[in-house]
Amino acid sequence: RKEVEQDPGPFNVPEGATVAFNCTYSNSASQSFFWYRQDCRKEPKLLMSVYSSGNEDGRFTAQLNRASQYISLLIRDSKLSDSATYLCVVLPGGFKTIFGAGTRLFVKA
Amino acid sequence: SQTIHQWPATLVQPVGSPLSLECTVEGTSNPNLYWYRQAAGRGLQLLFYSVGIGQISSEVPQNLSASRPQDRQFILSSKKLLLSDSGFYLCAWTRLAVQETQYFGPGTRLLVL
Numbered sequence: 001r002k003e004v005e006q007d008p009g010p011f012n013v014p015e016g017a018t019v020a021f022n023c024t025y026s027n028s029a030s031q032s033f034f035w036y037r038q039d040c041r042k043e044p045k046l047l048m049s050v051y052s053s054g055n056e057d058g059r060f061t062a063q064l065n066r067a068s069q070y071i072s073l074l075i076r077d078s079k080l081s082d083s084a085t086y087l088c089v090v091l092p093g094g095f096k097t098i099f100g101a102g103t104r105l106f107v108k109a
Numbered sequence: 110s111q112t113i114h115q116w117p118a119t120l121v122q123p124v125g126s127p128l129s130l131e132c133t134v135e136g137t138s139n140p141n142l143y144w145y146r147q148a149a150g151r152g153l154q155l156l157f158y159s160v161g162i163g164q165i166s167s168e169v170p171q172n173l174s175a176s177r178p179q180d181r182q183f184i185l186s187s188k189k190l191l192l193s194d195s196g197f198y199l200c201a202w203t204r205l206a207v208q209e210t211q212y213f214g215p216g217t218r219l220l221v222l
Binding site for chain 1: 141143145151152153155158160166168197199209210211212213214215216218
């Protein structure tokens with residue numbers, strides 16, 4: 001089993017749609033969780049951290065379920081500019097950082 | 110504010126040639142530094158990380174090496190490139206002793222022919 005697994009993509013959605021990505025992790029002792037966004041041929045950039053209580057930033061909502069060892073990202077009212085690859089990131093402890101393979105999102109007009 | 114630089118931005122090298130990629134961070138001290146490689150259409154693979162000058166940990170055995178000659182400088186090297194070394198090389202940093210998000214440089218796109 002991979003340390004971090006994400007939904008296989010790509011997701012093709014129309015503008016205005018709501019889309020959800022899931023990510024599971026294998027190490028129950030993992031400490032920190034993030035979602036990154038990566039545009040084509042660019043570096044990954046932090047989208048948001050994921051907290052146990054859940055957190056929201058505008059149209060984006062992240063949730064963490066420690067019991068089931070998964071995190072999720074919900075995007076509401078999708079925009080064309082949301083088209084990118086979304087990376088799930090888990091810090092299992094120490095200096096290690098595990099990136100998921102990413103889920104590609106295409107938002108169409 | 111902190112800034113991370115990488116160069117060159119793009120590199121085309123023949124098989125068997127040497128490699129040196131440089132990463133520098135400004136605006137912080139004692140950062141943790143990381144080298145990743147991303148093959149086309151794939152996720153990020155951690156290659157090396159460093160918690161201080163001269164301290165390098167390798168995550169994946171391969172023909173690459175890393176060095177940290179100064180606090181805010183991280184270098185990725187190879188004596189002889191392989192075709193499989195082609196990819197997008199990303200440097201990242203975090204504050205020391207804090208588990209938090211990593212900030213990435215703009216990356217170097219390497220093509221080995």
